[in-house]
Amino acid sequence: MVVGDISTGTELLVIGGGPGGYAAAIRAGQLGLDATLVEADAYGGTCLNEGCIPSKALIHASGLAHAVEHAESMGIHARADVDLRGLVAWKDGIVDRLTGGVERLCEASGVNLIEGRAEFVDGNTARVAHGGEGQGSESVEFERAVVATGSRPVELPGFEVDGERILDSSDALSLEALPESLCVVGGGYIGMELSTAFAKLGADVTVVEALDDVLPGYGDDATAIVRDRAEELGIEFRRGEAAQGWAEAGDDARVTTETGAGETNSYTAERVLVAVGREPAADTCNLEAVGIEPSEDGSIETDDATRTAAEGVHAVGDVTGEPMLAHAAYREGRVAAEVAAGEPARLDHRAIPAAVFTDPEIGTVGLDAEGAEAEGFDPVVGEMPMGSSGRALTLGAETGFVRIVADAETGFVLGARIVGPDASELIAEVGLAIEMGARLGDIAGTVHVHPTLSEAVAEAAANAQGTALHTPNR
Numbered sequence: 001m002v003v004g005d006i007s008t009g010t011e012l013l014v015i016g017g018g019p020g021g022y023a024a025a026i027r028a029g030q031l032g033l034d035a036t037l038v039e040a041d042a043y044g045g046t047c048l049n050e051g052c053i054p055s056k057a058l059i060h061a062s063g064l065a066h067a068v069e070h071a072e073s074m075g076i077h078a079r080a081d082v083d084l085r086g087l088v089a090w091k092d093g094i095v096d097r098l099t100g101g102v103e104r105l106c107e108a109s110g111v112n113l114i115e116g117r118a119e120f121v122d123g124n125t126a127r128v129a130h131g132g133e134g135q136g137s138e139s140v141e142f143e144r145a146v147v148a149t150g151s152r153p154v155e156l157p158g159f160e161v162d163g164e165r166i167l168d169s170s171d172a173l174s175l176e177a178l179p180e181s182l183c184v185v186g187g188g189y190i191g192m193e194l195s196t197a198f199a200k201l202g203a204d205v206t207v208v209e210a211l212d213d214v215l216p217g218y219g220d221d222a223t224a225i226v227r228d229r230a231e232e233l234g235i236e237f238r239r240g241e242a243a244q245g246w247a248e249a250g251d252d253a254r255v256t257t258e259t260g261a262g263e264t265n266s267y268t269a270e271r272v273l274v275a276v277g278r279e280p281a282a283d284t285c286n287l288e289a290v291g292i293e294p295s296e297d298g299s300i301e302t303d304d305a306t307r308t309a310a311e312g313v314h315a316v317g318d319v320t321g322e323p324m325l326a327h328a329a330y331r332e333g334r335v336a337a338e339v340a341a342g343e344p345a346r347l348d349h350r351a352i353p354a355a356v357f358t359d360p361e362i363g364t365v366g367l368d369a370e371g372a373e374a375e376g377f378d379p380v381v382g383e384m385p386m387g388s389s390g391r392a393l394t395l396g397a398e399t400g401f402v403r404i405v406a407d408a409e410t411g412f413v414l415g416a417r418i419v420g421p422d423a424s425e426l427i428a429e430v431g432l433a434i435e436m437g438a439r440l441g442d443i444a445g446t447v448h449v450h451p452t453l454s455e456a457v458a459e460a461a462a463n464a465q466g467t468a469l470h471t472p473n474r
């Protein structure tokens, strides 16, 4: 540890206490490094405070309320009276529990926690300004550093977020009353997840998406299933229309849009949720002082060991650009700490899964058939429709499929796309298969509990081999 005429010294300074930063700090502590984690706002970052966890709480609760009211075919006749304040209080309780847990886990690993905004002064010194008037600041001298400053919502010109009429995702997750109508600008991850939740709670939802379809990159058949279900829930889609601006219209906002052909339309709603992407927050810690210049999209470039262009400075999580996912940030944080401790850790992006928590969910990992071909494989594809899964039928959720892609010659599993209940959980099995270099026979030959959704994964693998029992073989 280097301590001179300044107040603190540390072997590893971590800037930002979200999934990337706290994973790096805890792992560093486990490895015996003297680590210091600086957080400007709230431990747990976007993920725990206003992202993954609160959104999944809202999605689950809204799904529960909706399911109870729509179970007549199972002989259940019930009404769900949703008290949004109560729901939000429950969600806040989960957030408090988890963010408190982050602090305790850091302390248990010997991590020194500092609350404040850190800025680099030079390649070995950072200054931390404590929040609030008269709180002062302190210097931290470091040997290595991890930048984990995360991301923030992209601002859409003409839609200044005021938390009242125009909301960002954080506002939408803490509403005290259900809006009668909601216009969602952007049909990506946040737009699709939250529009589904609000529609299930009873709001009248319109989604405006600039591209031809929602959830870009997830594949036509997967997005069509999710969009059809969303339409069944009453969500109206305005695809191929970019939101241009809005104006007050009585008690509502009137959102104007323009199609690619220049046609204009307008939609009124009590509230407008803007969810048009997130951008790296690479401007919060004076990166110039260590000689890092963000790339054109604002992200920090790193190598497969999370190293930046600056000697001894790593970057992890959303600030390094796509994929902006919490589990990618956790992994990168771990790798950064291990590399900082001298271990030969490396990142491998081949098996990073992604999931959309819509109804039904979508889970993906690895390559699809086109991607496999592009990488020189001769792919074989196996599929199991959810409608042939006994478990899916008992859940009243028979829409979707499991599709597995493997190398025809060797049987090595290359990827999967799953659409259906708990696709976000099911995809883990295929991720493990890719990670371990498993073949189709390893998944198909593993005995899965009956009746479970995971059997559909095994059946898709068997289908690719021509040995499926519950679906016609290809």
Ligand code: FAD
Pocket (backbone or CB within 6 Å): 015, 016, 017, 018, 019, 020, 021, 038, 039, 040, 041, 042, 043, 044, 045, 046, 047, 048, 050, 051, 052, 053, 055, 116, 117, 118, 119, 148, 149, 150, 151, 169, 170, 190, 281, 284, 285, 316, 317, 318, 319, 324, 325, 326, 327, 328, 329, 357
């Ligand atoms: P963040 O979580 O953004 O944390 C960065 C932290 O750094 C913040 O706490 C910030 O205060 C702090 N900070 C910034 N600058 C400084 C500074 N100079 N000094 C000190 N502290 C600083 N991902 C998923 O994988 N699954 C999901 O289901 C999912 N759902 C989401 C839902 C929503 C509504 C949103 C908005 C995001 C969602 N995400 C999801 C994305 C996920 O939240 C991010 O990928 C993840 O939080 C990134 O972690 P991070 O550590 O890189 O950054």
Ligand code: NAD
Pocket (backbone or CB within 6 Å): 156, 185, 186, 187, 188, 189, 190, 191, 193, 208, 209, 210, 211, 214, 215, 216, 241, 242, 243, 244, 275, 276, 277, 278, 323, 324, 325, 354, 355, 356, 357
């Ligand atoms: P996104 O990039 O997923 O989607 C933004 C959408 O907005 C795109 O489809 C884009 O075409 C559209 N758009 C842009 N400008 C528009 C305009 N003027 N009018 C209409 N549509 C417009 O971004 P997001 O939904 O804001 O989510 C941000 C990030 O948060 C995601 O990329 C993801 O990394 C993360 N996230 C992940 C999850 C998850 O893992 N389940 C959930 C939520 C958020």
